[in-house]
Amino acid sequence: MTNRQRVTIVTGASRRIAIGAAVVRRIAADGAAVLVHSWEPHDREQEWGADPGGAEALVAEVRRAGGRAEHVAADLADPGAPRRLVEAARDAFGAVDAIVANHARSSGQALEDLTAAELDLSYAVNTRATLLLVQAFAAQHDPARGGGRVVLFTSGQYHGAMPGELPYIASKAALHEVTRSLAVHLMPRNITVNCVNPGPNDTGYATEEVRADVAARNPGGRWSTPADTAALVAWLLSDAAAWVTGQTIASDGGWSSR
Known part of the structure; x- marks a missing residue:
């Protein structure tokens, strides 16, 4: 089954500048039908803020281009x-x-700020929800429709320390580690499972100083972009990646946090 026939759920697409929206645009352009998920209240808590109505606007954008999308x-x-x-x-x-x-x-919690409530909430959203989503998806997957695809997202904690984001990296590291086990379990049902580390993506949250520092430490001299990540995700969803499973793949241009 090509992306043109696949029905895909993309979670975390509240902000039109960010990775989720780029993935939606790319796979919708390839012909996939997309259910766009968002949760704007989380973005309102962050320094970068929400994109009010961003998910609805993204769906409208996809439809204007002739694609199929719901929110x-x-x-x-x-x-x-x-x-x-x-x-x-x-x-x-x-x-x-x-x-x-x-x-x-x-x-944004470091060790001194760490709370049990935030650990539990980060685990619930980042890890538990992802596993339950894979469970619900696999339970309804019809092998007659062709190969199923699961793409998880981790962070760069396995490349470099992120001491100011302990609940985030602990919950995301769990997805990195569970990828191979899910892949082995689901491959007999013709479902691949892979994990993406998008590297530092410039999605509107970084200061000019941070942008310059990250770009200077990347061999390519720039940040990753949401479009870079979306290109990798689109390939992992495609028939060309049917024999790739259980992998964690970084799309970061060789970036290092050294």
Whole structure:
């Protein structure tokens, strides 16, 4: 099955400048039907702020270009939300063929700031919701429709320290480590599972000083972009990647946090 036939859920696409939106644009342009997930209240808590109406505007953009897209807002801290996303995609498009679990909760807690409540919430959103989403997807996958695809997202904590983001990196590192086990379990059902580390992406949150520092330490002399990440995700969703599973792949231009 090519991307042209796949029905794909993309989580975490609240902000039009960010990775989730770039993935939606790319795979919709390839012909996939897309259920766009967002949760704007999380973005309002962050320094970069929300993109009010961003997900609805993204869906409208896809439709104007001739694509198929629907939007569902859901708090993935709710353990029932992953199943409801899969049900919504099936109601809208008749099936679900792929999951792109791009969503992430960030809290900016270092060791001295660490709270049990934030650890639990980050785990619930970043790890638990992702696993429950994969579970709900796999339970309804119809092998007759062709190969299923799961793309998880981790962070760069395995390349370099991120001491100011402990709940985030702990919950994202879990996805890195669970990728191979999910892949082995689901490959007999013709579902691949891979994980993407997008590297430092310039999505509107960095200061000019940070932008210059990261660019200087990248061999390519620049940041990763959401379009870079979207290109990798689109390939992992394609038939060309049918024999690639259990991998964590960095799309970062060789960046190092040294």
